[in-house]
Amino acid sequence: MAQALTRAMRDAMAEDPTVHVMGEDVGTLGGVFRITDGLAKEFGEDRCTDTPLAEAGILGTAVGMAMYGLRPVVEMQFDAFAYPAFEQLISHVAKMRNRTRGAMPLPITIRVPYGGGIGGVEHHCDSSEAYYVATPGLTVVTPATVEDAYGLLRASIASDDPVVFLEPKRLYWSKADWSPEAPAAVPGIGKALVRRTGTSATLITYGPSLPVCLEAAEAAREEGWDLEVVDLRSLVPFDEDTVVESVRRTGRAVVVHEAGGFGGPGAEIAARVTERCFHHLEAPVLRVTGFDIPYPPPMLEKYHLPGVERILDAVARLQWEN
Numbered sequence: 001m002a003q004a005l006t007r008a009m010r011d012a013m014a015e016d017p018t019v020h021v022m023g024e025d026v027g028t029l030g031g032v033f034r035i036t037d038g039l040a041k042e043f044g045e046d047r048c049t050d051t052p053l054a055e056a057g058i059l060g061t062a063v064g065m066a067m068y069g070l071r072p073v074v075e076m077q078f079d080a081f082a083y084p085a086f087e088q089l090i091s092h093v094a095k096m097r098n099r100t101r102g103a104m105p106l107p108i109t110i111r112v113p114y115g116g117g118i119g120g121v122e123h124h125c126d127s128s129e130a131y132y133v134a135t136p137g138l139t140v141v142t143p144a145t146v147e148d149a150y151g152l153l154r155a156s157i158a159s160d161d162p163v164v165f166l167e168p169k170r171l172y173w174s175k176a177d178w179s180p181e182a183p184a185a186v187p188g189i190g191k192a193l194v195r196r197t198g199t200s201a202t203l204i205t206y207g208p209s210l211p212v213c214l215e216a217a218e219a220a221r222e223e224g225w226d227l228e229v230v231d232l233r234s235l236v237p238f239d240e241d242t243v244v245e246s247v248r249r250t251g252r253a254v255v256v257h258e259a260g261g262f263g264g265p266g267a268e269i270a271a272r273v274t275e276r277c278f279h280h281l282e283a284p285v286l287r288v289t290g291f292d293i294p295y296p297p298p299m300l301e302k303y304h305l306p307g308v309e310r311i312l313d314a315v316a317r318l319q320w321e322n
Contacts, residue, residue, distance in 0.1 A: 001149045002172045005035050005111075007180045008153035009073060013043050019157060020065065021048045023058060023075030023111075032077055033113060033172055055085035059110070063092050066106040073157060079114040080123035086131070093162045094137030105160040109153070114142075115208040115258050116290075116305050117170030119298040125169075126295055127259035129207075132164045133235050133268070140236040141189055142166035144210035146176035148233060151186035159189070168208035192239035194246060198228035201252035201318055204243055204269060206232040209256045209306055216311040225315055235265055243269070244276045251282040252318045256306050261289035283319035 013019045021039055023031070027050040030037030040048035051058050055076060062072035076082040082089075089110070096106045116125035132140045139161055143149040149167075156163035178184070187193065195210065196217050203213040210231050217227040230246050232239065247253045253273055255266035270285040288306045296304050 001143070001146050001167075001174050002033065002035055003180065004146045004150040004178060004183070005153055005167065006037060006039070007183070008150045008157070009036065009039060010042065012073075012154060012157045013039065013047060016071065017047075018069060019047070019071045019073060021073045021075070022051055022062065024051055024053055024077050026050060026075050031075060033169070035111075035167075035172075036075065055081055055083075056088050059085040059088040059093065059108075062108050063088060063096070063106060066108050067096075067104060071107045071109075071157060073109045073111065076110065076112045078124045079112055079126040079128050082110070082112055082128065089138075090135055094135050097161065098137060106162050107157075107160050108162045109156045109159075109165055110162065111153075111165045111167060113167045113169045113172075115168050115170060116295060116301050117208060119301070120169075121297060122295040125301070127257070127290060129166055129235060129257075130259050130264050132166075133265055137162070138236060139163040139189060139234075140166065141234045142168065142207035143233065144168065144171065144207050144231055146174060146178045147184050147186050150178075150183045152189065152233065155189050163189075166207060170208050171211070174211075187233075190234045190237040190239060192230055192232045192234070192242040194228060194242070195231045196227070196229040198226040199250060200225040200227055201254065201315055202228045202230055202243075202246045202250045203254050203256055203311065204230050204232065204246075204273075205256040206235065208258055212306060212308060213256055213311065216308045216315075219308055220312060220315060223312070223316070227315065238269075238272075240272055240276070243273060247273050247277045248280040251280055253277075253281075253285045254288060254311065254314045254318070255285065256288045256311055258290045258305055260292040261287050262292045264289055283317075286314045286317060288314045
């Protein structure tokens with residue numbers, strides 16, 4: 001996935017001279033996860049620029065660049081490092097088009113490595129998607145596959161509106177039969193995909209939890225459950241139709257994500273599924289999420305993150321006896 005992300009930025013910069021990459025250590029070092037490796041050497045430090053440790057300043061600078069016709073791609077290095085930039089994000093990035101009655105779009109892509117599973121600590125493993133999803137004016141996407149890492153990042157950079165691009169850190173080293181010279185086309189922003197078909201229940205998930213759900217679906221076969229897995233890919237806009245179609249077919253649903261449950265994306269998804277699928281549901285929509293606590297120390301994260309056993313426990317509670 002890391003290679004696909006790098007290639008997406010490289011191809012976008014080669015095709016469009018207005019695309020600029022900026023962030024802490026993105027130049028000579030190539031980023032803390034090496035996602036921008038080689039971009040400064042190929043395109044120069046004027047287009048792949050190291051910045052001071054000042055996230056509000058980075059995003060504020062990107063706002064000015066976008067207002068003058070550039071397409072900045074900002075790297076926030078770690079999820080919780082983006083919090084100092086929230087004032088710029090919420091007050092200006094998300095509102096500029098509406099504030100100017102459509103005259104001033106802001107084509108900014110904000111790359112945020114997020115989520116756990118790498119043995120990190122708080123400020124390095126937050127699942128901060130709920131903040132972005134709750135802010136009108138932002139598009140929020142998160143790839144779970146190598147193909148989507150390339151395709152969705154290219155679409156984000158090409159968008160005329162600001163996109164928060166959430167990169168699952170634990171999937172940076174995931175591999176696939178993918179060619180950087182001929183990347184496969186993928187559906188655009190706003191389209192969810194059924195990654196595994198099934199008939200017993202639907203697992204609704206995204207980003208780092210997709211591989212876990214697919215593993216759970218395979219393990220569920222031993223219990224006699226045939227689980228469908230829906231990968232949202234895009235949290236805003238939310239592909240409600242694909243989710244509703246799946247749940248109406250299976251009659252049962254579990255939403256799975258690493259972010260906390262209270263006020264997390266799963267709460268909104270469960271509400272929407274209930275509103276549109278009430279007469280098709282055989283059981284209440286359940287959620288398997290991270291716990292409502294600050295991110296735990298590395299030795300405890302395996303208990304905090306949704307795993308196969310917790311997902312199967314939820315599936316077992318879907319009132320099968322009725």
